[in-house]
Amino acid sequence: MALEELYREVILDHYRNPRNRTALEEPHAVAEGVNPLCGDEVTVELTFGGEAVEGVSVRGHGCSISQSSGSMMGEAIKGLDREAVAVLSRRFQESLTSEDSNSESEFGELAALQGVRRYPVRVKCALLPWTTLDEALSA
Amino acid sequence: MLDVRQDFPAIAAGAGHFLDSAASALKPRAVLEAMNQFAGTVYANVHRGAYRLSTTSTELYEKARSRAAEFIGASNPDEVVLCRGTTTGLNMVAAGWGGEHLRPGDRILLTVMEHHANIVPWQMVARRTGAVLDYVGITEDGHLDRDGFVAKLDLQPRVVAFTGMSNVLGSIPPAAALAEAARATGALVVVDGAQLVPHRPVDVQSIGADFLAFSGHKLLGPTGIGVLWGRPERLEEMEPTEGGGEMIANVELDHSTWARIPHRFEAGTPPIIEAVGLTAAFDYLDEIGMESVAAHDAELTNYALKRLSEVEQLRIQGPLTGEDRGGAISFTLGDVHPHDLATILDQRQVSVRAGHHCAKPLMRVLGVPATARASISVYTNNEDIDALISGLEEASGLFGI
Numbered sequence: 335m336a337l338e339e340l341y342r343e344v345i346l347d348h349y350r351n352p353r354n355r356t357a358l359e360e361p362h363a364v365a366e367g368v369n370p371l372c373g374d375e376v377t378v379e380l381t382f383g384g385e386a387v388e389g390v391s392v393r394g395h396g397c398s399i400s401q402s403s404g405s406m407m408g409e410a411i412k413g414l415d416r417e418a419v420a421v422l423s424r425r426f427q428e429s430l431t432s433e434d435s436n437s438e439s440e441f442g443e444l445a446a447l448q449g450v451r452r453y454p455v456r457v458k459c460a461l462l463p464w465t466t467l468d469e470a471l472s473a
Numbered sequence: 474m475l476d477v478r479q480d481f482p483a484i485a486a487g488a489g490h491f492l493d494s495a496a497s498a499l500k501p502r503a504v505l506e507a508m509n510q511f512a513g514t515v516y517a518n519v520h521r522g523a524y525r526l527s528t529t530s531t532e533l534y535e536k537a538r539s540r541a542a543e544f545i546g547a548s549n550p551d552e553v554v555l556c557r558g559t560t561t562g563l564n565m566v567a568a569g570w571g572g573e574h575l576r577p578g579d580r581i582l583l584t585v586m587e588h589h590a591n592i593v594p595w596q597m598v599a600r601r602t603g604a605v606l607d608y609v610g611i612t613e614d615g616h617l618d619r620d621g622f623v624a625k626l627d628l629q630p631r632v633v634a635f636t637g638m639s640n641v642l643g644s645i646p647p648a649a650a651l652a653e654a655a656r657a658t659g660a661l662v663v664v665d666g667a668q669l670v671p672h673r674p675v676d677v678q679s680i681g682a683d684f685l686a687f688s689g690h691k692l693l694g695p696t697g698i699g700v701l702w703g704r705p706e707r708l709e710e711m712e713p714t715e716g717g718g719e720m721i722a723n724v725e726l727d728h729s730t731w732a733r734i735p736h737r738f739e740a741g742t743p744p745i746i747e748a749v750g751l752t753a754a755f756d757y758l759d760e761i762g763m764e765s766v767a768a769h770d771a772e773l774t775n776y777a778l779k780r781l782s783e784v785e786q787l788r789i790q791g792p793l794t795g796e797d798r799g800g801a802i803s804f805t806l807g808d809v810h811p812h813d814l815a816t817i818l819d820q821r822q823v824s825v826r827a828g829h830h831c832a833k834p835l836m837r838v839l840g841v842p843a844t845a846r847a848s849i850s851v852y853t854n855n856e857d858i859d860a861l862i863s864g865l866e867e868a869s870g871l872f873g874i
Contacts, residue, residue: 337820341813341871350808372812373829373843395842397810398872453816 339449340456341398348402353409358391363473367394367466369458374400376463378470385415397459399450404463406444411467420471423464430457475761475769477501478852489822490857495640495668495801495848496826497690500750504694507753512746519745520719520736530745537748538735540755541700545666545685546676552708554701554735555743555751559667560590562686562701563634565738566663567594569711570684574661575631577603582630582660584609584617584646585838586639589831591665595634604631611838615639615791615798617646626658633660637669637685641830641846642791643774643801645669652682661707667691671850672770672799674763683707689747693851694754698747701738708734715740758851766851773849774800777858784865786874790844800849803830806865807874811845817871818845818864825861 361379368375374396381389390412392404411419426441430451441448450460478484480501484491491499511533517526519534539550547553556562571581581595585608599606607630609622617635626633633655638645648669652662666687669675677685684707688699703711713720713731717740722730731737758766775795781787786807792798806814811827818825826846829836836842847861 337817337867337871340816346872372827373833374812397812399813456812456816459812 336449336452340453342446342449344406344443344446345398345402348405349398352392352401352405354390354392354405354412356391357393358389361389361391363470365466365469365473367462367469369396369400369462372396372459374459374462376400376404376466378404378463378466380470382416385417387411387414387416387419392463394463396462397456399447399456399459400462403444403447403460406447407463407467410442410444416471419467423467423471427461427464430460474772474854475765475851476854477761478854480757481852484852487822489824490860491824492847492849492853492857492861493824493826494850494853495691495846497696498671498693498850499852500695501693501754501757503757504750504753508695508746508750511749516746518742533752534743534745534748537698537752540752541702544675544755544759545670545700545702546678547702548678549705551733551735552702552705554703554708554738555748556686556699556701556738557697557744558688558690558699559665559686560594560688562684562699563590563663563665564594565701565714566684566686566703566711567598568714569738570661570707571595571598571604571632572601573712574710575599575602575604579604579631580607580628581605581632581634582607582609582625582628582655584611584622584635586611586617586642586644586832586835587634587636588640588665588667589833590667591634591636591663592834595632608834609635611642611644611835614793615642616644617651619647619651622651623654626654626660629658630655630660632663634663634665636665636667637675638672638799638801639791639832639835640668640801641803641832641835641844643798643803644792645673645797645799647797648680648682652680656681656683668799668801671758671766673767677702689751689754692751692754693757695744695747695750698744698751705734708738711738713737713740717741719743761851769851770800770849771795773853773855773858774798774802776855777802777847777849777861780858780862781865784862785869787865790839790841800853801846802848803844803846805841805844806868807872809868809872809874811843813872814845814865814868817868818861821860821864821867823857823860823864 376394
């Protein structure tokens with residue numbers, strides 16, 4: 335059934351046990367994202383070792399989709415270099431917003447969020463951490 | 474229980490279990506047909522043409538004013554300003570009365586359960602005039618803190634503004650008693666009637682406030698029109714916040730004089746078609762009878778409160794009993810975020826509102842970022858509530874709570 339595809343176990347797990355919640359002491363990049371319509375909030379902090387993302391903190395509050403997306407995002411970008419993070423972010427966002435998407439396999443755990451495609455008003459929830467990440471990267 | 478669902482074409486068209494009437498109500502056929510009929514026959518601009526269509530339109534527009542006066546027990550149609558809605562009405566009072574009469578240090582007393590529409594306009598005028606905002610809190614059971622209210626009155630507020638019924642908690646403060654106490658201290662009393670007027674018989678004489686604002690669209694009428702009622706002497710003290718056509722007596726190159734009340738507050742072409750729809754909404758509700766509307770609301774509220782209280786880990790934010798409360802019922806379910814709840818319920822054609830309900834200060838007092846809210850109108854029935862409960866049970870299952 336459709337709802338079970340949206341609220342997969344991995345999403346509920348990340349919602350209830352979000353990873354990388356601890357604030358970084360001296361982040362190199364910070365951005366805060368808010369969805370003013372629903373009030374969901376996400377703060378992304380990054381540190382870099384050379385070009386690679388070394389430390390990640392993703393905090394916030396909101397629905398299971400926005401918060402699990404942020405938690406999985408933090409796990410996915412750790413250790414990647416800036417360029418790879420930017421590519422992942424772009425490709426992931428496209429996978430939720432473009433007409434046809436056959437790229438589930440490249441996203442690992444994040445693929446669980448593909449269920450959101452059937453709920454257009456909730457796509458923005460899944461995107462919020464990623465657009466916030468983009469801001470942090472370009473800051 | 475009322476049985477009027479057949480009067481609402483949106484229900485036959487698939488509106489499903491519509492439980493967001495506190496945001497905006499569905500429209501009965503009578504309202505839609507009245508507007509359609511008017512716009513397609515005798516419609517013209519008002520107050521300016523000497524020709525037949527304009528005269529007829531003017532009469533129909535003015536009829537909305539006199540029907541509004543009747544509906545809320547005002548003694549004279551001239552006490553009724555037709556405006557865009559509650560938000561515009563409250564802004565007119567805050568800027569037009571407050572902007573003229575508030576001085577630095579004057580206190581504006583609000584409650585923490587106000588809608589943003591009864592907070593932000595006061596913040597704006599406070600910033601302009603140097604007045605200061607003060608708030609009355611709520612009790613544990615979600616009612617206005619009356620002792621706190623009395624204590625705050627000792628500080629001699631210049632303005633006291635409160636909701637007639639909370640759009641989040643559903644609680645109905647004792648408006649007449651509050652207004653009497655506040656007026657005794659010399660305060661201007663403003664009531665946000667957006668939620669109260671659609672659900673209870675309202676009589677401005679017995680409430681005794683200075684101003685009351687409400688919206689047409691929550692009252693089964695169209696969007697874009699609402700009412701600001703004011704005591705005539707208070708309306709005389711209020712400056713218009715918009716200038717333009719209709720609101721003037723005379724215009725010179727360097728100054729103008731205002732039309733008499735209430736026309737001085739209605740600059741520009743008003744919502745004429747909507748006024749006709751508003752009249753039809755008053756007629757529709759009067760035909761049912763506001764006492765019957767209130768009884769229906771109370772019966773269904775009690776049923777919903779009972780069913781909701783049986784759901785595990787469901788927490789109602791607001792009074793748990795039907796006493797002094799209306800049919801806007803906010804709740805949270807375990808750790809399921811209200812937006813997730815709204816999505817799950819939507820799959821069963823149950824429409825609830827999820828979020829802060831334009832009452833962020835209240836959300837902070839309640840200690841929740843958001844709630845889900847189910848709200849009732851004349852067309853709501855037990856099956857709508859039952860569908861809500863089934864959806865909540867499914868949400869509990871999906872989230873394993």
